[in-house]
Amino acid sequence: MTLHWTCEARDGDARAGMLHTAHGEVPTPVFMPVGTAGTVKAMTADAVRATGARLILGNTYHLMLRPGAERVARLGGLHRIIDWPGPILTDSGGFQVMSLAGLRKLDQDGVTFQSHIDGSAHRLTPERSVEIQHLLDATITMCFDECTPFPATEAQARDSMELSMRWAARSRAAFLPRDGYGQFGIVQGSIIPDLRRRSADALTQIGFEGYAIGGLAVGEGHGAMFATIDVTVPRLPAKAPRYLMGVGTPEDIIRAVARGIDMFDCVIPTRAGRTARAYTSRGVFNLRNARFAEDPAPLDPACACPACTRHPVAYLHHLFRAEEMLGPMLLTWHNVQYYQDLMRGLRAAILAGRFDAHAAAIRGAWAKPLPPDPSACGANTAAFDDREGQ
Amino acid sequence: MTLHWTCEARDGDARAGMLHTAHGEVPTPVFMPVGTAGTVKAMTADAVRATGARLILGNTYHLMLRPGAERVARLGGLHRIIDWPGPILTDSGGFQVMSLAGLRKLDQDGVTFQSHIDGSAHRLTPERSVEIQHLLDATITMCFDECTPFPATEAQARDSMELSMRWAARSRAAFLPRDGYGQFGIVQGSIIPDLRRRSADALTQIGFEGYAIGGLAVGEGHGAMFATIDVTVPRLPAKAPRYLMGVGTPEDIIRAVARGIDMFDCVIPTRAGRTARAYTSRGVFNLRNARFAEDPAPLDPACACPACTRHPVAYLHHLFRAEEMLGPMLLTWHNVQYYQDLMRGLRAAILAGRFDAHAAAIRGAWAKPLPPDPSACGANTAAFDDREGQ
Numbered sequence: 001m002t003l004h005w006t007c008e009a010r011d012g013d014a015r016a017g018m019l020h021t022a023h024g025e026v027p028t029p030v031f032m033p034v035g036t037a038g039t040v041k042a043m044t045a046d047a048v049r050a051t052g053a054r055l056i057l058g059n060t061y062h063l064m065l066r067p068g069a070e071r072v073a074r075l076g077g078l079h080r081i082i083d084w085p086g087p088i089l090t091d092s093g094g095f096q097v098m099s100l101a102g103l104r105k106l107d108q109d110g111v112t113f114q115s116h117i118d119g120s121a122h123r124l125t126p127e128r129s130v131e132i133q134h135l136l137d138a139t140i141t142m143c144f145d146e147c148t149p150f151p152a153t154e155a156q157a158r159d160s161m162e163l164s165m166r167w168a169a170r171s172r173a174a175f176l177p178r179d180g181y182g183q184f185g186i187v188q189g190s191i192i193p194d195l196r197r198r199s200a201d202a203l204t205q206i207g208f209e210g211y212a213i214g215g216l217a218v219g220e221g222h223g224a225m226f227a228t229i230d231v232t233v234p235r236l237p238a239k240a241p242r243y244l245m246g247v248g249t250p251e252d253i254i255r256a257v258a259r260g261i262d263m264f265d266c267v268i269p270t271r272a273g274r275t276a277r278a279y280t281s282r283g284v285f286n287l288r289n290a291r292f293a294e295d296p297a298p299l300d301p302a303c304a305c306p307a308c309t310r311h312p313v314a315y316l317h318h319l320f321r322a323e324e325m326l327g328p329m330l331l332t333w334h335n336v337q338y339y340q341d342l343m344r345g346l347r348a349a350i351l352a353g354r355f356d357a358h359a360a361a362i363r364g365a366w367a368k369p370l371p372p373d374p375s376a377c378g379a380n381t382a383a384f385d386d387r388e389g390q
Numbered sequence: 391m392t393l394h395w396t397c398e399a400r401d402g403d404a405r406a407g408m409l410h411t412a413h414g415e416v417p418t419p420v421f422m423p424v425g426t427a428g429t430v431k432a433m434t435a436d437a438v439r440a441t442g443a444r445l446i447l448g449n450t451y452h453l454m455l456r457p458g459a460e461r462v463a464r465l466g467g468l469h470r471i472i473d474w475p476g477p478i479l480t481d482s483g484g485f486q487v488m489s490l491a492g493l494r495k496l497d498q499d500g501v502t503f504q505s506h507i508d509g510s511a512h513r514l515t516p517e518r519s520v521e522i523q524h525l526l527d528a529t530i531t532m533c534f535d536e537c538t539p540f541p542a543t544e545a546q547a548r549d550s551m552e553l554s555m556r557w558a559a560r561s562r563a564a565f566l567p568r569d570g571y572g573q574f575g576i577v578q579g580s581i582i583p584d585l586r587r588r589s590a591d592a593l594t595q596i597g598f599e600g601y602a603i604g605g606l607a608v609g610e611g612h613g614a615m616f617a618t619i620d621v622t623v624p625r626l627p628a629k630a631p632r633y634l635m636g637v638g639t640p641e642d643i644i645r646a647v648a649r650g651i652d653m654f655d656c657v658i659p660t661r662a663g664r665t666a667r668a669y670t671s672r673g674v675f676n677l678r679n680a681r682f683a684e685d686p687a688p689l690d691p692a693c694a695c696p697a698c699t700r701h702p703v704a705y706l707h708h709l710f711r712a713e714e715m716l717g718p719m720l721l722t723w724h725n726v727q728y729y730q731d732l733m734r735g736l737r738a739a740i741l742a743g744r745f746d747a748h749a750a751a752i753r754g755a756w757a758k759p760l761p762p763d764p765s766a767c768g769a770n771t772a773a774f775d776d777r778e779g780q
Contacts (some may be wrong), residue, residue: 037708037712037714038705038708038709038712038714039709039714039715039716041714041715041716042715042716042719043716044696044716044719044720045700046696062712066708066711066712067683067704067708067711071683071684071704074684074686075684075686075702075704075705076686076702080702081701081702081704081705081708082701082705083696083700083701293457293461294461294464294465296464296465296466306434306436306473310435310473311471311472311473312465312466312470312471314457314461314465314471315428315465315471315472318427318428318456318457318471319428319429321456321457322427322428322452322456324427324428324429324431325429325431325432325715325718325719326429326431326432326433326434328715329432329434329715329719330434
């Protein structure tokens with residue numbers, strides 16, 4: 001039986017469920033820490049596990065360039081080399097080709113591009129993207145798509161979406177079903193409701209184990225993002241998991257879970273962890289701020305991570321001021337822990353039928369509205385390459 | 391009762407013993423990982439503990455500048471903030487003042503200098519150095535001394551040593567004895583046997599809980615270093631622990647343990663860990679080397695650290711090539727683990743009365759003579775600021 005998802009409870013449109021995979025079960029809603037090049041930056045696999053994370057993301061673009069998909073396969077697959085026997089979702093490479101690679105040339109068959117590392121020439125097609133993800137031994141394979149740039153004219157958005165749908169069919173044909181493995185389609189269509197609906201219908205007709213919403217959090221703004229989610233979600237099969245790619249801040253996640261999204265990924269917790277930006281139950285703080293220099297309290301008294309239980313926040317401040325690696329290490333751990341705790345809390349609230357009250361309590365505990373995160377992919381404040389550039 | 395050391399066994403001049411401190415017992419011979427600014431670089435305190443390390447080193451110079459000794463005291467002491475309830479030895483600051491600080495001015499009373507961080511003016515005297523180490527809550531306080539530069543004329547070496555001996559008496563007078571805490575004197579005298587003997591005698595007359603040999607591994611070469619150790623050790627009290635400061639490579643350590651040295655510190659394992667240089671039971675390797683790109687074997691099959699038990703060495707190679715933080719994190723952990731295993735092995739061999747055979751077996755397993763380590767403080771290949779600059 002291929003990878004599948006079972007619904008355990010609904011509260012409004014919010015859903016709690018379980019993803020059943022070849023590499024273990026994953027309670028949803030779930031946030032996937034991003035392990036770009038085969039490592040969740042600044043964390044050991046043990047540390048990632050300690051946060052309760054069960055599913056992580058790897059990047060096809062980065063891994064195909066270095067160390068190389070065939071090499072990963074010869075070494076026993078991504079799970080083996082990175083010490084992550086749990087499930088791994090890999091993206092298709094399309095997003096990074098557009099945001100990172102040089103000299104891109106897109107045609108109907110695929111994309112030719114230059115590596116951002118050494119300028120070498122590479123080509124990705126739907127078939128090759130699926131093959132790479134197979135070589136990596138991805139638990140969840142994503143369809144190769146074109147992430148439509150924003151803004152786009154209606155004609156551009158339509159042509160781009162239709163190309164992605166043809167590529168989705170080819171991606172599906174290239175995918176080898178295996179027990180507990182699965183493949184997700186990706187809805188495109190910019191912020192144009194009719195295109196989004198047509199894309200969702202096209203993917204549903206092909207049939208996938210899950211459905212992602214792509215092409216958002218690329219500068220369209222919160223209003224357009226949530227309006228697009230509202231248009232798309234009802235057209236997706238109720239029995240399949242729904243994945244909002246590249247989102248986002250805690251507030252974005254709460255709002256998207258309320259709309260029936262089950263899966264998320266974003267570089268916010270890891271990137272913020274390297275830049276002294278702490279996500280906590282009381283809001284977002286910059287640990288370089290002098291106010292923390294003598295603060296003996298824990299960063300977040302509600303958190304069980306080592307940064308919070310073992311050290312005063314003044315020590316974290318010191319580590320960032322002294323540019324010690326342990327600062328990013330401890331704060332990344334904390335931020336990933338915060339995101340995992342957030343998801344566990346949302347899931348428990350859905351199961352208990354008190355999602356709205358729980359969401360209100362989370363927001364109420366934030367000292368003030370979260371300031372915009374300059375590194376936030378899901379905050380819609382920044383452009384394309386903020387999502388996966390880490 | 392102040393900090394003390396008990397001898398458990400001798401094998402030739404090599405000694406196995408136990409250091410009894412307010413913060414726990416430390417089997418000797420012991421290697422202290424260097425925690426310069428309140429962190430063993432790239433390692434959590436849990437990781438340091440997992441290697442079996444029981445005693446770590448902190449740097450007075452770095453900590454007095456940032457976060458500041460009084461601030462550390464207000465936060466509850468170094469043990470508390472860095473999550474290291476075990477014993478901590480702090481150096482006196484003298485070495486870094488000479489190697490890192492700007493605009494130094496030495497007088498009979500102490501040293502005035504500029505911070506290498508922000509140029510601010512500071513002053514260290516024997517009394518202030520001891521006070522700072524008290525504020526940090528150091529288990530072992532080091533005397534404030536002048537690390538005699540190399541080379542030095544006999545007159546320079548004599549004047550410098552005599553100054554350090556006057557400062558040693560003042561350091562001792564300033565030290566507040568507490569149960570399980572102690573203070574070590576530091577033998578100086580460059581590579582001049584008579585000066586070293588006079589220095590050892592002067593310190594013994596003052597009386598300390600332990601005795602360090604300073605001013606070595608600063609460019610004098612292996613021959614002169616070991617000749618100086620051979621002159622000095624017999625003049626030190628047999629009942630007290632002996633500490634060779636800033637040394638060194640595994641080979642240096644084996645040779646010094648054979649001469650009756652009990653304690654070591656060096657930045658080699660941590661600095662090498664950040665620069666892809668691996669210390670292993672089979673020798674020293676640069677993990678950036680292309681020969682590791684597809685190697686599925688562990689870095690060191692004799693090692694129980696996560697880098698060796700969880701990953702193929704090809705993954706470590708990949709992490710360094712991709713400049714991922716996890717490379718330095720895993721390799722630092724491994725190198726510190728290797729050094730701790732080395733010390734445990736030496737200790738067990740002394741207890742079993744087979745030190746020489748064990749040392750020969752270690753050397754035999756190294757694939758070839760160890761190449762010089764460009765970052766090696768104890769290798770005598772590099773200058774002053776290699777010892778503590780990390």
